[in-house]
Amino acid sequence: MLTQSDKPTRKQSKDSRADILQAAERAFADLGFGGASIRAIAREAGVNQAMIHYYYQNKDQLFSAVVARRSGEINSRRDDALDALFNDAIPSLEVLMEALLRPTIEIGHDDARGGSAYARLIVSFNNAADERSQRVTEEYYDPIARRSIAAMKRVMPALSEADAVRGYLFSISLALSVMAKTGRAARLSQGLCDDSDTEEIVANSVAFACAGIRALASKKDN
Amino acid sequence: MLTQSDKPTRKQSKDSRADILQAAERAFADLGFGGASIRAIAREAGVNQAMIHYYYQNKDQLFSAVVARRSGEINSRRDDALDALFNDAIPSLEVLMEALLRPTIEIGHDDARGGSAYARLIVSFNNAADERSQRVTEEYYDPIARRSIAAMKRVMPALSEADAVRGYLFSISLALSVMAKTGRAARLSQGLCDDSDTEEIVANSVAFACAGIRALASKKDN
């Protein structure tokens, strides 16, 4: 007998809750919070408009739910990597920064699961100063940021607290900028730069970030 | 006799056109294009709502006008610097990058003229993939970007075209990230990082960017 708790584990063809999140992610990324409308999200997700309020109450909580889903995935991967890295010895700065940047970049390139939409979304609120952006950043990304900054200082004792924070924020911002896939790199380079080559982007981001962090550590006014 | 062309050069207490741009800049920066409303902008600027349509026709053209005003100022300063730098000899990478990044950072810190609002705005559309953001980026910022990238290659012949483009975009993105003044650096560093110290931010951005660019140039798979 099939009761309510006998949910099949395979992906259902109609999973309203997930379909709403997916459509909302796209809409918020493409149109911004103010430009996206619940009506359009419902239409895109193939559900009734009232269903969105039933599951997520209002637009603000829907936005938080979108961020919560992806950030949980990214940050648990980063947490696991940090746990593993310091098990035996102190890793190199390159190994550490790759562990921090790769999960974000890879999810942004996971087009099959719509990751590029979340890439655009995270870029938009990471650098925004409005109250809603600050709220989700603080709730979903500050904890892993503090852990990452502490790890950077363990790997590079010469790094001051202030420079570690700056170096972390610089590194995140440049990794995010390539994730957004605006097509500008390809346009400016007449196609030489490929926004979709994950490994090349990881390598370039890590190389740039590590050199920059070392430069901060060796400033004269240190 | 005072005709229409005898405009006083001093700032008038009531300059509707400029007041509208200023209020629009703030609204677009704080609320996004979709979240900002013509009505609220008119109220903030102290003008009638119809005046905005009289001067700027519609919301899209108002947005372009906001970007056009500031980008003209930033890019003419960068153009002048580029013209002067290569007059005598080839400058160092540090001198070049400071000339490119400083105008942007300084305008973002010019609170007296409301520059921090434009800082938040430029960050939002620089990394956005929607059609409107792409349009203003391409029109107002791609020309100076191409000139800057060419200058970087002159200063560092070892830099490939692709790496010059990547290095430029990385550098711009990290400079913009500190301009946005989200307060996150201060929060994560418990006040050690000061978002408003222009000279320190310029120095850190230039040091980080130059080291990163050099790292791109010396990659093994070059």
Place this chain on the structure above:
DNA sequence: GTCTATAGTTCGATAGAC
């Protein structure tokens, strides 16, 4: 859980008087 219907706002844009 899913739907219809609708209340109650707010929006962009225009027409037309002055």
Place this chain on the structure above:
DNA sequence: GTCTATCGAACTATAGAC
């Protein structure tokens, strides 16, 4: 150039039937 008045459309959110 400045204003009032307003149209028509879109929006968030809720109430209530099934």
